[in-house]
Amino acid sequence: MANTILKVENLKKDFDNLSVIDGWNLEIERDERIAMIGPSGCGKTTFLKIIANLDKNFHGKVEKNFERIGFVFQEPRLIPWISVMENLTFVFPDKDKIIFFLRAMHLEGFEDYLPSQLSGGMKQRVNLVRALIADPQLLILDEPFSSLDMPVKFGIIEDINKLRDQRKFAIITVTHDVKEAILLSDRILILSKRPSKIIEDIKIDLQKTERDISNTKFIQAESALMKRIFSLGN
Numbered sequence: 001m002a003n004t005i006l007k008v009e010n011l012k013k014d015f016d017n018l019s020v021i022d023g024w025n026l027e028i029e030r031d032e033r034i035a036m037i038g039p040s041g042c043g044k045t046t047f048l049k050i051i052a053n054l055d056k057n058f059h060g061k062v063e064k065n066f067e068r069i070g071f072v073f074q075e076p077r078l079i080p081w082i083s084v085m086e087n088l089t090f091v092f093p094d095k096d097k098i099i100f101f102l103r104a105m106h107l108e109g110f111e112d113y114l115p116s117q118l119s120g121g122m123k124q125r126v127n128l129v130r131a132l133i134a135d136p137q138l139l140i141l142d143e144p145f146s147s148l149d150m151p152v153k154f155g156i157i158e159d160i161n162k163l164r165d166q167r168k169f170a171i172i173t174v175t176h177d178v179k180e181a182i183l184l185s186d187r188i189l190i191l192s193k194r195p196s197k198i199i200e201d202i203k204i205d206l207q208k209t210e211r212d213i214s215n216t217k218f219i220q221a222e223s224a225l226m227k228r229i230f231s232l233g234n
Helices: 044-051 084-089 095-102 121-133 150-167 179-182 218-233
Strands: 002-017 019-031 033-037 060-062 071-073 138-142 170-174 186-191 197-205
Touching: 002 033, 002 044, 019 044, 019 170, 019 197, 033 044, 033 179, 044 138, 044 170, 084 095, 084 121, 095 121, 095 150, 121 138, 121 150, 138 150, 150 170, 150 179, 179 218, 197 218
Parallel strands: 033 170, 033 186, 071 138, 138 170
Antiparallel strands: 002 019, 002 060, 186 197
16 A cells, blocks of 8 residues: 555445445545546535544545645635634644745735635635645645636646645545546546445546646547536436
8 A cells, every 4th residue: 555545445424324425445546636526415525524534434444544634625714803824824833834835826925914805716725725734645625616716716726736746745626517627637536326336437648738628638538528427317
C-alpha cells in the first residue's frame, strides 16, 4: 500500500433501515485525482465524511495512508465577525504559509476584509485556503463550486490544479457537473441510485493542455461521459 493513499473494501453504510452505500471497492493513489458523479442521496457526501473520520459507523474496511486532510464544504462557513486572516489563523497560526496560499488563490490584499465584504467566489477561495494551509495529502471537495458562476468556478479549478501539480496531493471531488469532474480528475466514478454501487470507473486520458472546455478532445470526452451517464440511467 506504499503508493496507495486510500483503500476501501466492501464499504457499506446504513441509516437505520435505509441502505445508502452497498459494497464499494476503491483504491486511490498518491497525487491521483478522483471525481464522483451520482444521483442525490446515493452516499457521496456520506463517503467523504467516513474518509474524514466525521462518520465512524459503517461496515467494511477503509485503510487510510495519510495524516493530513483538507475538507472544502459546499458553504464557506467563515466566522462573519472576524477578518479573513483571523479566520485562517484561528485554524493555523503560520501567517507566512497563509500569505503563500492567499497569493496562490489571488486573495493578497484582502487579509483584513470581513467575509461580508467578499464576493461568493472570494469566500470560497478563503474556504480553500483554510483547507490547504495544513498541507493536506488528500484534499476533499464536496461540491464547493455549485453556487458560483462559470468563469469564477473554472478560475478556481485552474488554481487548484496548479497547486496540486506543485504540492502533489490527492483530490476527491463530489460534483454533478461533468465539466468540473473532467477538469479535476484522472478517474471518474459513476455511482448508481441508492443503495449505491460504483458502476463505472472511467479514466480521463487528457493532457494538461487539453483540459480546457473549448478544446476538441475535452468536448469529445465530455460528450462520451454524458452519453455513458445517460445510458446508465443516472
